Amino acid sequence: MAETKLYKFEVLRFRPESDKEPVFETYEVPCMEDWVVLDALNAIKDDIDPTLSHRWSCRMGVCGSCGMLVNGRPILTCAAFVRNYSGTIRVEPLSNFPIVRDLVVDLESFIDKIKSVKPWIIRKLEKDLADGEYRQSPEQLEEFKQYSMCINCALCYAACPVLASEPEFLGPAAIALAHRYNLDSRDEGNAERFDTLNAGDGLWGCSYANECSQVCPKHVDPAMAIQQAKLTDALQWVHVLPKKNFT
């Protein structure tokens, strides 16, 4: 067995059938040098306390399942190396979401918000499949590519100060996704997304704290997407720009 070092973890536990409120439980876990927090959680689950519940799958930072708060900061636990922490490591479920159990939060509102911006290609006319792909230059692709990198991990929702007080706020990932489709040269759905984006709990609620972009593990920069979307939608509002694609 390779060398291990003992780390102390404080993990938030909440079992709704028996707990009135969440409590921290402490575990001492021998960790290998290259372990991430998720490895430690799995070690707890396997060998110390099988009642711990948490979500995970790909353990390579792309499925978006394992976001939690580590020492208060939203992060993918599969990318949070234990060696980068000193002292006790505190693991909690993502903030701004109701806790279902332990480290598992209720993501239904998040999924609903994603759906509400119509994140699919909308066109008046479709070219026949047999006619091949729509041409899109590398520059046109570059326009929206960054905003298509979102893995739906919801870290930005946990970090957003607006969501902390206004749970109905559409939120960074959904707005960035709407913006991604609006910027796609193949899409003509801008007008259909306009009302959702500009509703009372839409993009104008953003206070530009930039927390979302700070925690985004994929450098999507949703804060930038929101500011760009505000500008284009404001211009639409005053009819400087038509409600369609601008590329």
Add this chain to the structure above:
Amino acid sequence: MEVSRHDIVLVGGGGAGLRAAIAAVEASPSLSVACVSKLYPMRSHTVSAEGGAAGVARDDDNLDLHAYDTLKGSDFLADQDAVEIFVAAAPKELVQLERWGCPWSREKDGRVAVRAFGGMTTKRTWYATDKTGFHMLHALFQTSLKYDRIVRYDEYFATKILVENGRAVGVAAFDMRTGKMHAMLGRSVILCTGGAGRIFPFTTNAAVKTGDGMALAYRAGVGLKDMEFVQYHPTGLPGTGILITEASRGEGGYLKNNKGERFLIEYDYGVGGKAELGPRDMVSRAEMREFQAGRGFKGPYGDYVHLELMHLGEEKINERIPFVRELAKNYVGIDPVFEPIPVRPVAHYMMGGVDTDLNGATELPGLFAAGEAACVSINGANRLGSNSLTECLVFGARSGIAAAEYAAGSTSGDEKSALEQARSEESRLERLRGKHGGEKIAQIRRELNLATESGCGVFREEESMRAGLDTVVQLKGRYADIGLTDRSVIFNTEVVQALELGNMIDIAETVVLSALHRRESRGAHTRTDYPTRNDGEFWKHSLVKFAADGPRLSYKPVKKTRWELEERKY
């Protein structure tokens, strides 16, 4: 117990599942699909696919060439009729994904770009940098949100296929959030649950790849085909098993041993001029031979070789394979712009799966399967890289349409027996939740992993496979005595792990059993005691069926259309 009724019950929301769901609702204007998945669909393992999806796209290419490459890659075990259908449908399906917003990488003129891949004669692999699976999956998921008739049951775990009058009429699945069992009733069922890489200790596969759908079908009496063929990917990161895409070699990367030699060129491993772009089975074997010859590097997780990308330069690495750079930096602390990446063979993909026809139909009427969970088969004894994402699309769509037609042409039964079966699943779940027993889930899983690794690694031989099979059978016995400590009904992941482990044990048994009895070397199945291909005896598909007293192995013929068998040499 809750009861839900739809026309089609789909289990699995990855690439194949979502494609099937969309195809089904588009095929019929009133049909509804229940999409039952143990995780949110966009978290499915399709998300981890990196390099690309194959389909003829250029004038210098043609369908016959794609078919031939695929057949040769399969060591001629793929069904030729299936391969012909596959290559013909591939380009259209990839264009369809383009319509649905997949951000394919582009040429300067705006056409979709294609890259080189292992075993492919010419460039035909469509890609979205090196996150192709991620982008395809999210495009499919987001597009699926358009259809209200795709009704998602996210984080529901399916435990049994419900069968009435010899037809599949739904599944029993429980809501992980409440622990409540649901009878999901329909007139046809599609399984798109992926492979079972997690039966191996060292794998690129996500935690969810526990062979659930394969096990469901198997217990419903459907044969599992060609289960001995497990693909070892030649470039996984030591320790974690994280995949470093074949596109890194497609874009010009080298594999080198501890003498600094490009060993695929220096020594005869059968890949000829293809060198690093040889098919995966051959390159993985070559790496193992290098280790045996003492030409590997030594590390804490065993031997490895070097994947060199430095000569590609930072710009190309950033443009074509940025995720490789991100993964190498994060997980092994190496920046491939300046240093080689340590890599070794890692269990990656199951060529075998639920035995289906060309439309994804199984021998159980009403039951369909597609994607890695299924074996049509286009992959035979070794899949070519970038064929599997396309396979998810082509056969996902075909099975979705076929399941819609089947549902339209059949009537619902009286549901009595189906509901009884679901109720009995409800009791089984309850018993499992409070189960006392001396065996631990994690311990059995570890021993299972050791048995598959020693029995069915890159190289195999009679004795270690027999020992592996004995161990798996013993573990099956011990599994009956597992104990669970979590009594909660709410998001009880211990129960999920227990059910997954049961599935993994059954699947591992079919893998080792099929491997033991295939006394030849073909594709990814390499036996040191039978080192050559034996077409006379073994040009046939293995088929394992469930029986109460242990699995039964039989064989079925391979379908041939236009291509003669030849020696597989590049």
